[in-house]
Amino acid sequence: MLTQIVNARILTPGGWLKNGSVLIRDNKILEVTNCDLPIVGAKMIDAKDSYIIPGGIEIHAHGGGGRDFMEGTEEAFRTAVKAHMMHGTTSIFPTLSSSTMPMIYAAARTTEQLMSEPNSPVLGLHLEGHYFNLNMAGGQMPENIKYPDPTEYIPLLENTSCIKRWDAAPELPGAMQFGKYITSKGVLASVGHTQAEFEDIYTGFHAGFTHATHFYNAMPGFHKRKGYKNEGTVESIYLMDDMTVEVVADGIHVPPTILRLVYKIKGVEKTALITDALACAASDSKEAFDPRVIIEDGVCKLADRSALAGSVATMDRLIRTVVQKADIPLADASRMVSETPARIMGVIDRKGTLEKGKDADIMALDNDLNVRAVWAMGELVEGTNTLF
Ligand SMILES: [Zn+2]
Incomplete structure (x- = not known):
């Protein structure tokens, strides 16, 4: 036709x-x-x-339509994916927060099943964790967080084919070995939930960590220690010209001024917009997979209000936010939800423009x-x- x-x-x-x-x-x-x-x-x-x-390519979303990818079931996946597609997403890499290995295997089996269907919008699985800096856990479940463990990640990548991206804190013991191994398997390595300083980011980049997870969130910026000034993870990432970033562009996780700053410094070609959406996105549901999470002021946060925990945003809202609040031209906003994520995830030959x-x-x-x-x-x- x-x-x-x-x-x-x-x-x-x-x-x-x-x-x-x-x-x-x-x-x-x-x-x-x-x-x-x-x-x-x-x-x-x-x-x-x-x-x-072009349709939006979502490279960081935990769920939607009332369902979370951590549930691992086909029904949860289909419901969440459909909810995002109603708002302009046409390809998605479902994200798991720090999980147990049985949960990861269950979600990987479901992802592989959906990917095998013709014209599937599901392009691969994204693991956000669980090798993170516990001090920067944010909305991640602390009981699942640990140091990189080759007895877990090597068998997982040998026995699955759907994992396309894995986020970790580069300053942890074993993180460089992890970065080198997963990138050798074609998996994008991204820095996140981290206190990395310039040395860690520089070494990490050369070990394969070429992307940054929800830039500005769950990582320190410029700070003072005993009166002396120190660069944070944020400035270190800015200094790596070839490192790509993603920002939660709901207008709340970072203010519109910072969205504009990222756009000015990193630019369209190095910046992807993400929702980091939880199950309650595109839904009347007020519940998240993690019982500690509440919704308040249009965003998900931990009930003790110590950290933001994800968004209720959808792809169309990201575009409206950056155009209407951060004064970014629509053409550039569009490229940051399609072309740039397509390039980051290696699907630019068939998607993104x-x-x-x-x-x-x-x-x-x-x-x-x-x-x-x-x-x-x-x-x-x-x-x-x-x-x-
Ligand atoms: Zn996330």
């Missing part, structure tokens, strides 16, 4: 295209053209002057940046269409 989207502002790698068309055949983009004349045999969709941008031959993952937004329609692999996501 051939579909032609017209009457839209289309984001291409060369900028905005007006009076053009996006042609979709089956699950691929057949062509993005500067002509909007009807094509014979195509089903024409009038986008009513929507912004047409609207170009001939790529997967037909597309979202249509109105002038207020609310979702009007979402297509994932050329299929309209049920319940998203307000266009036709």
